[in-house]
Amino acid sequence: MDRRRRVPRTDAVLADPRLEGMAERLGRGVVKDAVGRAQERVRRGEIEPEDVADAALAALPAHAATIRPVINMTGVLLHTNLGRAPLSAAAVDAAVAAAGATDVEFDLATGVRARRGRGAMEALARAVPAAEAVHVVNNNAAALVLVATVLAAGREIVISRGELVEIGDGFRIPDLLVSTGARLREVGTTNRTSLADYRDAVGPDTGFVLKVHPSNFRVEGFTGSVEVAELTGLGVPVVSDIGSGLLEREPLLPDEPDAASALKAGADLVTASGDKLLGGPQAGLLLGRRDLVERCRRHPLARALRVDKLTLAALEATLRGPATPVHRALHADPAVLHRRARAMAEAMAAAGIEAKAVPSQATVGGGGAPGVTLPSAAVSLPEGLAAPLRTGDLPVVGRVEGGRLLLDLRTLPPDRDGEVVKTVIAVSG
Secondary structure (H helix, E strand, O other), rough: OHHHHOOOOHHHHOOOHHHHHHHHHHHHHHHHHHHHHHHHHHHHOOOOHHHHHHHHHHOOOOOOOOOOOOOOOEEOOOHHOOOOOOOOHHHHHHHHHHHOOOOEEOOOOOEOOOOOOHHHHHHHHHHHHOOOEEEEEEOOHHHHHHHHHHHOOOEEEEHHHHHHEEEOOOOOOHHHHHHHEEEEEEEOOOOOOHHHHHHHOOOOOOEEEEEOOOOOOOOOOEEEEEHHHHHHHHHHOOOEEEEEEOOOOOOOOOOOOOHHHHHHHHEEEEEEEOOOOOOOOOOOEEEEHHHHHHHHHHHHHHHOOOHHHHHHHHHHHHOOOOOOOOHHHHHHHHHHHHHHEEEHHHHHOOOOOOOEEEEEEEEEEEEEEEEEEEEEEEEEHHHHHHHHOOOOOEEEEEEEEOOOEEEEEHOOOOHHHHHHHHHHHHHHH
């Protein structure tokens, strides 16, 4: 019999109770596509007609979205391509709870409208008491755009040439600022800028002085820059873009600026990221003088840059909740990491895999703490396992170095060690 005539009808396959249930969870279109692919396998002679429903069911994704969970073992704590900061369990729970109808902008006691995300704002204000007021937008670039629009549209922003940085994927701070209608007044040189350079540039047309932390590179040698405290006497607002989102000093990263210190030094506004060292969801934090924050909050552009209820919930839980995965990874004990790496390597070797524990160096990443390395440990595997691990049912992403695949333990929560061992053994078989 012609095999093409034996391909079961789509509606008949979709009537399978198991597929009907999956259509309720994933969407009919997703299930129908899987059925179509299974029918094509029948036409190619790869499976029997009666196996179409089973094949379609096996091919269905775990989620309706195409974004897949990944195990980050690159040794980069804030890997931009892997979504930067992993959320804490508390933040995930908060986001799930906020997925339905919420009181995000409603006062249940009075039955009237309330300030949007007031819980998150209160948590942020409590975390940075040096700030008179706070506001949140959808990322740090948005915070900087909002500030530039409010304070300097049609005016000048004074900035050091050494701080005209590119923030990734071709986006550059100068282009971002100019897009608001502001003009840049560049001062100093790439490697050296003095207070006199700023003083000579400031005038009646100055909107503010911008201090940008070069968070993804370092300039060494014959260098000079001006700190926030020195800029505060110029008679214009000082905006400090600290970038990576530290709210207070971190002893392990002594050169990384933090919001509290910048405000205490006299910065009028501080902008920062929420999904980097803070360890929360993508967000732009705006902290500082009450009058300036309020002007930004009430500007029409703020509406276009506002965050959704899921972000507000996750941010509040990050600020109020337990230590984040980023904090735990940053403070992981190297000796413990080595013990874990040895145990994992031994389990893999027992399954016939060429695995060994080796010292490693992890980094912060995500535009934070450039040049800083963190002592770590990794499981060293044959380079040929890199692709199978990346493309498996549960992708594990490491880094290839010296012809070997290194799975760095600093970016892996301890409770997932066994899961990674099983995954490596499975793809090696």
